[in-house]
Amino acid sequence: MLIARAPVRISFAGGGTDLPAYAHQYGGAVISTTIDKYVYVHMNVQPAPDLQIGSSDYRTFFRHSGKEVLFWKGELGLPKAVLHHFGIHKGISMFLASEVPPGTGLGSSSTVSVACIKAVSTACGQSLSRKEIADLSSYIEMQKLGMTIGYQDQFAAAHGGFNRFEFTPDGNTAKPLYLDPDFLQKFQSQLLLFFTGQSRVSTSILSRQSENTKKKGGKSLDALHTVKGMVDEMESCLNAGDLDKFGELLHLGWESKKKFASGISNPRIDHLYSTARNMGAKGGKLTGAGGGGFFMLFCEEGTQDAITDAMEADGLRRIKFNFENGGARVLLNAGLRLNLEDA
Numbered sequence: 001m002l003i004a005r006a007p008v009r010i011s012f013a014g015g016g017t018d019l020p021a022y023a024h025q026y027g028g029a030v031i032s033t034t035i036d037k038y039v040y041v042h043m044n045v046q047p048a049p050d051l052q053i054g055s056s057d058y059r060t061f062f063r064h065s066g067k068e069v070l071f072w073k074g075e076l077g078l079p080k081a082v083l084h085h086f087g088i089h090k091g092i093s094m095f096l097a098s099e100v101p102p103g104t105g106l107g108s109s110s111t112v113s114v115a116c117i118k119a120v121s122t123a124c125g126q127s128l129s130r131k132e133i134a135d136l137s138s139y140i141e142m143q144k145l146g147m148t149i150g151y152q153d154q155f156a157a158a159h160g161g162f163n164r165f166e167f168t169p170d171g172n173t174a175k176p177l178y179l180d181p182d183f184l185q186k187f188q189s190q191l192l193l194f195f196t197g198q199s200r201v202s203t204s205i206l207s208r209q210s211e212n213t214k215k216k217g218g219k220s221l222d223a224l225h226t227v228k229g230m231v232d233e234m235e236s237c238l239n240a241g242d243l244d245k246f247g248e249l250l251h252l253g254w255e256s257k258k259k260f261a262s263g264i265s266n267p268r269i270d271h272l273y274s275t276a277r278n279m280g281a282k283g284g285k286l287t288g289a290g291g292g293g294f295f296m297l298f299c300e301e302g303t304q305d306a307i308t309d310a311m312e313a314d315g316l317r318r319i320k321f322n323f324e325n326g327g328a329r330v331l332l333n334a335g336l337r338l339n340l341e342d343a
Contacts, residue, residue, distance in 0.1 A: 001044050001333075001336060002042075002043045002044075002122065002123055002333045002334070003040065003041070003042050003043075003119075003330070003331045004040070004041045004118045004119035004122065004329065004330045004331065005039060005041070005115055005331060006038065006039055006111045006114040006118060006157040006327070006328040006329075007034035007036065007037065007038050007111065007156075007157060007324050007326065007327065007328075008034065008035060008037050008039070008106035008107050008108050008111050008157070009032045009033065009035070009106060009107045009111075009152070009153060009156035010032060010033060010106065010193070010294075010296060011031065011032035011156075011287070012033075012234055012238075012246075012249075012250065012253075013030065013031045013227065013230045013233075013250075013253055014028065014029045014030035014031060014227055014228055014230070014231040014234075015030055015032075015150075015152065015257065015288075016224055016227060016257065016260050017227060017228045018030050018150030018151045018152040018165070019148075019149070019150040019210055019213070020151075021210035021213040021214065022221075022224050023169075024168075024169045026228070027166070027167065027168045027169075027228075028150075028168075028228065029164065029165065029166050029231040030164070030167075030231070031162075031165075031177070031231055031234050031235060031238070032152060032156050032162075032163065032165070033156075033163075033323050034156055034157065034159075034160045034161060034323070034325070034327065035193075035323060035324060037099040037100050037319075038098070038099055038111075038115075039097070039098045039108060039111040039112050039114075039157075040096070040097045040098070041094065041095070041096055041112075041116055041118075042095040042097075043093070043094050043119050043120070043336060044092065044093045044336070045091060045093075045336065045338075046090075046092050049065075049090050050063060050065060050091075051063070051088070051089055051090050051091065051092055051093075051094075053076050053079050053080065053083075053093075053095075053096070054093075054094070054096070055076060055095070055096040055097075056095075056096070056097045056098075057096065057098050057102050058075065060075050062075065062080070077145055078112050078113050078140070078141070078145070079096060079116050081140045081144050081145055082113060082116040082117055082120055082140060083116075083120060085140060086120050086124055088338060091338070092123075092338065094116075094119075096112060096115075096116075098111075100319075101195075103292075104287075104288070104292070104294055105286060105287035105288025105294050106287055106288065106293070107152070107153030107156060107288065109141075109153070110137060110141060110153035110157060111157040113140060113141055114134070114137045114154055114157040114328050115328060117133050117136055117137055117140075117328075118133060118328040118329065119330070120338075122330050122333060123336050123337060124337075124338050125337060125338075130158045130174070130327060130328070131155075131158070131172075131174065133158040133328055134151075134154045134155040134157075134159070135172070137154040137157075137158065138151050138154045138172075141154070148207045150167075151165070151167045151172055152165055152167075155172060155174055157327070157328060158327055159174050159176075160325045160327025161176060161323075161324070161325030162176065162178075162179055162238070162323070162325075163176055164177060164231065177235065177238060179238060179239070183241040184323060186301075187243060187246075188322065189304070190243065190301055190304065191297075191298050191299075192296070192298075192299060192304060192307065192308065192311075192318060193287075193294055193295070193296050193297075193318065193321055194294065194296075194297070194311050194316040194318050194319070195295075195316065195317045195318075196269070196293060196294065196295055196315075196316055197315060197316070197317070198291075198292030198293065206261075208261035208263070212260065212261055219259045220259060220260050220261060222259075223256040223259035223260055226252075226256045227253050227256050227257065230252065230253055233245070233249055234246070234249050237249065243298075246282075246283075247281075247283040248282065249283070250283030250285065250298050251277075251282065251283035251284070252283075253283075254273075254283065254286075257285060263291050264286070265286065266291070269286060269295065271314075272295065272311065273295075275310055275311075275314070276297050276307055276310070276311065279303055279306055279310060280300040280303030280306070281298065281300075281303070281307060282299065282300060283297075283298050284296055284297040284298060294319070295311075295316060
């Protein structure tokens, strides 16, 4: 048996500039951190010459005859595409489970890809660097599967912790942010995360955003330039432990993000955000592409409980979390080794 996991992420500045439509022309930058909510991959050798994949989140199961080459169409396309990349089409069973629902803005889809790559590459005896895992995950999702997504989720899940990521036509890089532990504890206590109860298909919003990016002088492109310009300020205020400035930048970033494409916010979210601001929230945003999923708020100290009560009275549910810095890792490997010549 082999068990691997990778964490989901929350981003603070620059989200949206990691899409190829923007990053390949202007260069993108994002500051984010991973949290202790994970996607897990369990792998076992399958006695029969078949391949099996199951997922608790999608409540689906796939069985493939080892007599044929594995293709990645239909359900469970991400793990199928990863297995195909490594030349695995028989002899294993794989089970996927996530601590957060899919389609909720924490980057769980790309985290599935990263966790699968970590598991399968380890089982194949390949030691991939964090960057190699992130780059391979990006290739599989964007090129092999043709998904309209950005780069930040793969890089966050692979690296773990607080990072500044740069995305350019020449390649993508990660710069760890080493923040004071006492500051992180205070920061974490003032950062609240709520599930709106709504999942969404992010690719529709991201497709509209990518199209809007091509319009020179449009409000979407201007807004993307604005949030990219906030990345330097966000890095400086986090390094300085300036939480007042952080809250201000988070608010300005959300106001700009709503201009990327239609459907990012909605009347209910606008109402909730206004309510939270009136009660002491300094800033906030929908995580991910928007449209639903998780709602993040940064609050003045001492207002957390009152804001939590107000949000939950309006149908949201708070999820407790901690920052994490482990990234993609293998938790258990009880001698599982795949022979690619026999796979």
